[in-house]
Amino acid sequence: MIVCIAEKPSVARDIARILGANSSRDGYMEGNGYQVTWTFGHLCTLKEPGDYTAAWKPWALTQLPMVPQRFGIKLIDDNGIKKQFAIIERLMQAADGIVNCGDAGQEGELIQRWVMQKAQAKCPVKRLWISSMTDEAIREGFANLKDQTDYQPLYLAGLSRAIGDWLLGMNATRLYTLKYGQNRQVLSIGRVQTPTLALIVNRQKEIENFKPEPYWVLATVYRDTTFTATKGKFTSKEEGEKAFATIEGKPFTVTKVEKKEGKEQPPQLYDLTSLQVDCNRKFAYSAEMTLNLIQALYEKKFTTYPRVDTQYLSDDIYPKCPQTMNGLYQTQFNGMAPYAELIKPIGGKPLKKSKRVFDTSKVTDHHAIIPTGVIPKNLSDAEQKVFDLVARRFIAVFLPDCKFSTTTVLGEVNGEEDKVEFKVTGKEILDPGWRVVQGKTSDKSENSESSENSDNPEKKDDAEERTLPTFVKGESGDHKPTLTEKWTTPPPYYNEASLLRAMETAGKFVEDETLRAAMKENGIGRPSSRAGIIETLFKRHYIKRERKRLIATPTGIELIDLIREELLKSCELTGIWEKKLRDIEHQKYDAKQFIDELKVQVAEIVHEVMADNSNRRVTVLTDAELKKVKSPKKQ
Numbered sequence: 001m002i003v004c005i006a007e008k009p010s011v012a013r014d015i016a017r018i019l020g021a022n023s024s025r026d027g028y029m030e031g032n033g034y035q036v037t038w039t040f041g042h043l044c045t046l047k048e049p050g051d052y053t054a055a056w057k058p059w060a061l062t063q064l065p066m067v068p069q070r071f072g073i074k075l076i077d078d079n080g081i082k083k084q085f086a087i088i089e090r091l092m093q094a095a096d097g098i099v100n101c102g103d104a105g106q107e108g109e110l111i112q113r114w115v116m117q118k119a120q121a122k123c124p125v126k127r128l129w130i131s132s133m134t135d136e137a138i139r140e141g142f143a144n145l146k147d148q149t150d151y152q153p154l155y156l157a158g159l160s161r162a163i164g165d166w167l168l169g170m171n172a173t174r175l176y177t178l179k180y181g182q183n184r185q186v187l188s189i190g191r192v193q194t195p196t197l198a199l200i201v202n203r204q205k206e207i208e209n210f211k212p213e214p215y216w217v218l219a220t221v222y223r224d225t226t227f228t229a230t231k232g233k234f235t236s237k238e239e240g241e242k243a244f245a246t247i248e249g250k251p252f253t254v255t256k257v258e259k260k261e262g263k264e265q266p267p268q269l270y271d272l273t274s275l276q277v278d279c280n281r282k283f284a285y286s287a288e289m290t291l292n293l294i295q296a297l298y299e300k301k302f303t304t305y306p307r308v309d310t311q312y313l314s315d316d317i318y319p320k321c322p323q324t325m326n327g328l329y330q331t332q333f334n335g336m337a338p339y340a341e342l343i344k345p346i347g348g349k350p351l352k353k354s355k356r357v358f359d360t361s362k363v364t365d366h367h368a369i370i371p372t373g374v375i376p377k378n379l380s381d382a383e384q385k386v387f388d389l390v391a392r393r394f395i396a397v398f399l400p401d402c403k404f405s406t407t408t409v410l411g412e413v414n415g416e417e418d419k420v421e422f423k424v425t426g427k428e429i430l431d432p433g434w435r436v437v438q439g440k441t442s443d444k445s446e447n448s449e450s451s452e453n454s455d456n457p458e459k460k461d462d463a464e465e466r467t468l469p470t471f472v473k474g475e476s477g478d479h480k481p482t483l484t485e486k487w488t489t490p491p492p493y494y495n496e497a498s499l500l501r502a503m504e505t506a507g508k509f510v511e512d513e514t515l516r517a518a519m520k521e522n523g524i525g526r527p528s529s530r531a532g533i534i535e536t537l538f539k540r541h542y543i544k545r546e547r548k549r550l551i552a553t554p555t556g557i558e559l560i561d562l563i564r565e566e567l568l569k570s571c572e573l574t575g576i577w578e579k580k581l582r583d584i585e586h587q588k589y590d591a592k593q594f595i596d597e598l599k600v601q602v603a604e605i606v607h608e609v610m611a612d613n614s615n616r617r618v619t620v621l622t623d624a625e626l627k628k629v630k631s632p633k634k635q
Contacts, residue, residue, distance in 0.1 A: 003095040004036045004128075005088065005112055007102045010299055011133065012038040015101055018138045027087035035091050039102075043081050043088075044073045044114035046166050061178050065171045065606045067599050071163050073114050089119040100148060101128040104365060105307050106585070107528065109151055110158035127151050129365075132304040132372045154365075157585035160594050164577065165191050167595075171602050172568060175609050180562055180618050187559060187618060188540050189568060191577065192503075192525040193533050194560075197542050198569040199502050200494050201552045201560040210490035216240035217486055220413070220422060222252045222479040223469055227411055227422035237485070244483045246415030252422075252479035254471050256410040263401040266434035268311040268356060269368035270393055272527040273504050275306075275386070280497040283385055284548060287496050287531035293386045294369065302376040303390055305366045307528035309520055312362040313370070320373075321351050325398070327373030328391055333384060342395050342437055351398045364586075370394045392437040399434035409471045413479070426468035493549040496534060503530050506575035521582055522575035558618045565605050 004019070006012040012029065016022065020032035028037035050057030052068045075085055092098060098121055102108035116125065125148035130141040172189035181187045216237055218229040234240035270278075275294060279285040285293070294306040328339045329347070371391050379387060407426045412419050429435070494502065502508075504523040525533050534550075537543045542556030552560075563569050583589035 001091075001095055002034050002097045002099060003091045004034060004099040004101050005115065006036065006038045007041060007108055007111060008299070009038045009040075011101070012036050014133060014135075014301075015128075015138060018135055019142070027084055028091060035095075036101075037088050037091055038084075039088070039111060039115055040081065040084065042111055042114075043076060043085050044111075044118050045076055046162055047072045047074050049170060059174050059178055061175070061610065064175055064610075065599075065602050066174075067167065067602070071166070073118060075118065085115070085118070088115060092116065092119040092121040092123075095121070095123050097123050098125045099128055099142075099145060100125055103307070104129045104131065104305060105528065106154055106158040106161070106526070107307075109154045110162065113155050113158075124148075130305075131366050133299060133301045134372050134374055135301075137372075153585050153587045156591040157581050160584055160591045161581050163595055164581075164598050167598050167602050168568075172605060175606055176559070176562070179609055179612070180616055182617050185555075185618075188536070189563075190533075190536070192529065192574060193536050193540075194563065194568050195507075195524055195571045195574045196499070196503060196533055197537055197552070197556055198560050198563075199499065199507055199571060200537075200543055200550055201557050203491060203494055204552050204557070207490040207493065212487040212489070214485055214487055217484045218243050218420070218481065219484065220247070220252060220479045220481040222411065222477065223471075225409075225424055225468060227252075227409070227424045227479075230410075230421045230423050233486075240483045243420055244481055246418055247413035247420050247481050250413045250415060251476045252411050252413050253476040254409060254411045254473055255421075256408075257471050257473050258408045258410075260406050260408075261430070262404055262406060264404065264433075264435075265356060265401050266396040266399060267393065269313065269370060269397060270390055271309050271311050271368055272306055273309065273500050273530070274311065275369060275389065276500050276531065277497040278389055279386060280495065280500070280548075282389075283382075285382070285386075286534070287500055288535050289382070290386065291528070291531045293383055294390075297376075297379075297383055297387055297390075300376075301372055301374045302379075302387060304368075304370050304372060306369055307526075308366045308369060309523075309527045310363055310366070311368045312359045313357055313367045314360040314363040315358050316360075317367060317370075318351075318353055318358055321398070324371055324373035324394070325351070327375050328371055328395065331375050331391070333379075338388070339391060339395060342392075342399075346398055354397070357397045396434040396437045399437065400431070402429065402433040402435045403431040404429050407468050409468060413481075424468065426466050428467045493551065495548040495550060499534065499550060500530055502571075503533075507571035522572075522579050524571055524574045524578060526578075554619045562616055562618060564612075565608055567601055567605065 004012075004015055004021075006015055016029035016031075016034070016036040019034045019036065021029040021034040021036045022032075023030045025035075028035050030036075047068075049066050051072070051074060052066075056063055056066050075082060098116065100109075100112045100116070102112035126145040127148050127150065128138075128141045129146055129151075130137045168191045169189065172194075173186060176187040176189055177185075213235075214237075215233040215235055216239075217233060218231070218240055220227050220229075229243065231243070234243065268274075272291065272294070276285075276287045276290045279290040279293075280287065291306070294303060297303040298306050325343055325347075329337070329343045331337065331339055369390055371387070371394055376384075376387055405428045407428070409424050409426075411422045413422070492498070503525055504520055504527075506522050506524055537556070538545070540555075541553055542559065543550050543552050545551070560569060567573050577594075580589050580594050584591050584594060
């Protein structure tokens with residue numbers, strides 16, 4: 001008998017149906033030589049400190065650092081889990097072979113390996129590795145089962161991550177709680193959550209310490225068009241007034257009219273982070289909500305595996321794309337076919353194949369998130385919105401570039417002493433190309449808070465998309481100059497969209513897609529874990545939401561102020577750890593070395609904190625007190 005083990009009952013049912021295991025049993029399905037069972041996500045976890053030695057059960061500074069000789073696993077203490085594990089254990093003990101059907105990623109590998117270890121499975125193990133849950137993908141996956149040993153580096157990376165998080169989290173949390181927590185609250189410290197909190201706190205301090213400075217902008221209106229002085233900002237009012245006086249009453253002359261045509265490529269396909277960013281900006285969905293929605297769409301077979309950090313497809317996906325496009329063409333919501341008109345212009349012709357979309361070298365375990373071609377039915381409103389983004393992005397990459405024309409008009413006013421130059425730029429869409437997929441809404445649906453807090457480069461383009469009147473070089477006439485006082489503004493507060501981007505690039509603001517992709521290796525956290533990290537910060541009362549802003553609480557601010565060890569709060573250092581974990585997965589770095597380095601670092605942190613003779617403490621707030629905390633003033 002072959003035992004297949006999936007990560008959820010719903011996934012197991014799909015696999016059982018394809019394999020012909022149609023008889024229901026308690027905790028598994030059986031038939032056709034197969035028994036298909038399931039976990040509920042994690043059934044096992046690393047042992048807690050008290051499981052290794054009684055001395056580590058009570059929290060005591062004298063017992064730190066806690067470093068087990070050998071890490072062990074145990075069943076999670078839950079009656080449902082214990083019952084299901086007993087069934088799995090019995091099946092595995094009697095199996096002729098096992099197929100690991102866990103989610104095809106680091107976490108999925110760890111979940112099932114731990115279960116097999118705990119069940120002491122001795123038979124050969126194969127791995128099902130698929131990127132979508134369609135019947136075709138499951139059949140293809142079973143026809144091409146891999147050897148479990150092929151995924152040993154993936155397991156070692158997942159195990160190293162779990163042990164690393166245990167070593168740092170268990171020791172640093174006890175250390176800071178006992179030293180600074182007033183015996184009232186656990187001060188949770190984590191390898192990813194603490195640097196993420198530091199990002200929010202540091203940005204908040206930057207805003208609160210920001211001192212606005214005035215500057216003056218000289219502009220003039222000629223033929224109902226506002227031209228701005230090319231000199232830029234005047235830092236003193238006198239300087240601005242002098243320039244204003246120079247040009248007042250003198251004619252404005254157009255000195256140059258330049259027209260350039262350009263092209264804008266379609267945006268790249270979605271990875272999980274870019275999808276979470278867009279859902280937060282457009283619909284105010286949290287990162288966790290987006291992850292749950294796209295996971296549901298994957299399990300319902302409508303989209304591909306979601307926990308990915310690549311925006312590319314492998315070349316072998318190209319022949320399947322027309323079939324996917326056909327599924328989208330037939331898709332209907334409320335009796336309307338939203339994608340049919342978008343697909344018509346490219347229907348019946350070979351789809352374009354660009355390196356920006358298809359590049360096998362940029363795909364490791366899974367490709368970008370795309371529709372499967374299965375026609376979606378019975379979607380909730382939120383699921384439909386997420387599916388719509390994925391579908392439109394997929395269609396867009398096969399459409400032509402957007403063609404536009406940029407007109408730059410230069411002019412000048414000759415004063416008595418000096419001349420002042422002015423400039424205006426206009427952008428006109430000549431052929432929308434892929435932009436037709438954006439429809440009317442584009443990003444206009446965002447509320448004012450999200451606009452204020454957005455780092456969305458598309459906003460900038462919207463301002464420039466205006467057609468200028470026809471100007472001719474040498475023309476001249478009256479104009480109306482203005483001198484406007486403005487004030488410098490602080491950076492925006494983080495919202496979930498901008499925080500996810502900052503986590504992806506270890507705190508560096510990167511607008512360029514290609515450069516951002518190159519920095520992902522040193523991002524903090526995995527795409528699949530970032531939503532959970534943000535939620536943990538809320539649960540710990542380290543941050544709170546205000547509309548779309550993420551605000552650090554007094555507890556969160558004081559905790560970051562307390563932490564002097566850069567290793568605990570530096571995004572760059574955490575990003576280096578993340579890179580090492582990726583390298584373990586790709587067999588470029590040794591798992592044992594990673595753990596040994598971490599043991600040394602944890603011992604150093606314990607030593608430094610224990611040596612702190614100051615009497616610092618962290619303010620601990622209840623839920624009721626947290627609501628009364630005044631938010632930072634709006635700048």
